[in-house]
Amino acid sequence: MTQRAPVRVADLPSFDTLVDARSPAEFALDHIPGAINCPVLDDEERRIVGTLYKQAGAFEARRVGGAMVAANLARHLREQFADRPAHWKPLVYCWRGGLRSGSMVTWLRLVGWDAQQLAGGYKSFRHHVLAQLEALCPRLRLLVICGATGSAKTRVLHALAARGEQVLDLENCALHKGSLLGALPGVAQPSQKAFETRIVTVLDAIDLSRTLYLEGESARIGRLSLPLPLVARMRAAPCVEIQATPAARLDYLLRDYAYLGDDREALATKLGLLKELQGKETVRRWQEWARAGDLPHLYAELMALHYDPHYERSQARHFLSWAQRREVQATDLSDAGVEAIADAVRAL
Template structure:
């Protein structure tokens, strides 16, 4: 079998979820990467900085020589072994550095010395990133967005995840989209979020079963990551399907998502005792963040109910007491806010019903 060639077919790479061997420094990778990329850098951040300084002062030849001195001996052997392991484990993958230049070519040669021919992405990370920025704009021009709207607690995310032609913005942002939506695993960087969003939309539209894309009605921010401005603008006039559920049902959904499920997640990531305390702290911090909008008296009332509920939960394991603060918060804060936000939407109302009805309606379109 002949060796695979280097490629500039960025679209197919993302459509196929091709594994990437990312040779950039750890700092470059943290700033922005792709979901299928693994960072096995040629140089550390410190090594890259030293080589860059050398290049500016003494030129390319001196910089290359310094790079070879820095990555040599046992350390070079360790890094080459890691690249070989990746290449053998991902025979359909590609490698890249920032521009697909010297670092990529160096690692290609070192792999070839080990008997492994491994292709690179022409243009490197920079070209892949540029492609996704441009492709998101093209995808948004093509897509017919339909918002899944509704009051807080109606289970909009449950509707989105039940639909085949849907984009889960909160899933991509790893956040539940409210002041209380922080998850233990943390959020991606802004660039990572944008990359994942563009890839997900590209893949969805490439399926060939239409251009309608359902997504949850969101604000500009999901936690600390921002939706692209063009997406925000398009959402403001997109048609809507509104999910309606009783207050009792909504309280139950909030209880399950923000109390029961979050408690489990924090327990799994931090241990039972530390997780329970961190869960309590994070919900109280979320409430404190909206204190000005709640007003001092209402904030203190809800905070007291929340603290009491956590005290009962800690002593007995019973989460039922949380329903009290959830109900007050929904009726006195989130419902008026939803009414205001809905008044600012100009999109057509296509359908209204409970979760099951909205899922059935969307599935029949």
């Protein structure tokens, strides 16, 4: 076989398919966007081979593992790769660009496909993600959209995106709404690595000469941490504040967080985490409202006693240009109201 030059992360667009040869657990933790998972060893097989390597030595691990690899590659050829044309050009990677991806590339080349191996494997892609965060974040032309809880900031981002503006939806990247009650029902957050991959996927596609809109977030969204270069750039960026009336915010929260009433006991349990901040009596009252499904009273007090005081304390501390922020007044956070706010933000 002819010797090929090493394939780098920058070469990814020149291939028809990205094939991740790692185990399903490794793939779930993070992977190159668009890759398909075709494990050379599944999670249990990888554990068995690793144990053999420690207990019986490298030869025995290779002997047993080789049979597993052969069976898995044969299955992929029969199933996943069965309909690939003769001119198919896949790029295969594993953790470091070693034996797992190398064995798959060998088999695919024997078939006749122009299969190649990513130099450095997933680790090289991970280095790319971290390097892009460091390189791109200081160059971003950000406009940060702020506003107290219930100001429909995320919906405004969506409306801006629909108008052709560049948007970084961090809560969508994190699969979390960013507050104590922000976990999405039945949806797990991605890993920290996958969160950062999602962010870089957006940043790689933007025009650095144009404004990028994003929501003013704290340094954490759920259990995930925002990349430090992005936090630093966001804190220094100009801000626009949506100043919505309490009544409009409450109406919006009752629509946007209505699903919290579907599991009242779970809601009450989450509220219990606020006892140290708000006191036992206040939280007990909130838990009673949660169990009774009285979301209007609950959300109104959460706004007044918890979210709004925290918001007022944090903004000036977190955003360097807070005193110079521009403001958009809002009395209506319906779909039409959100569209109007998006137009007002664009006009700024």
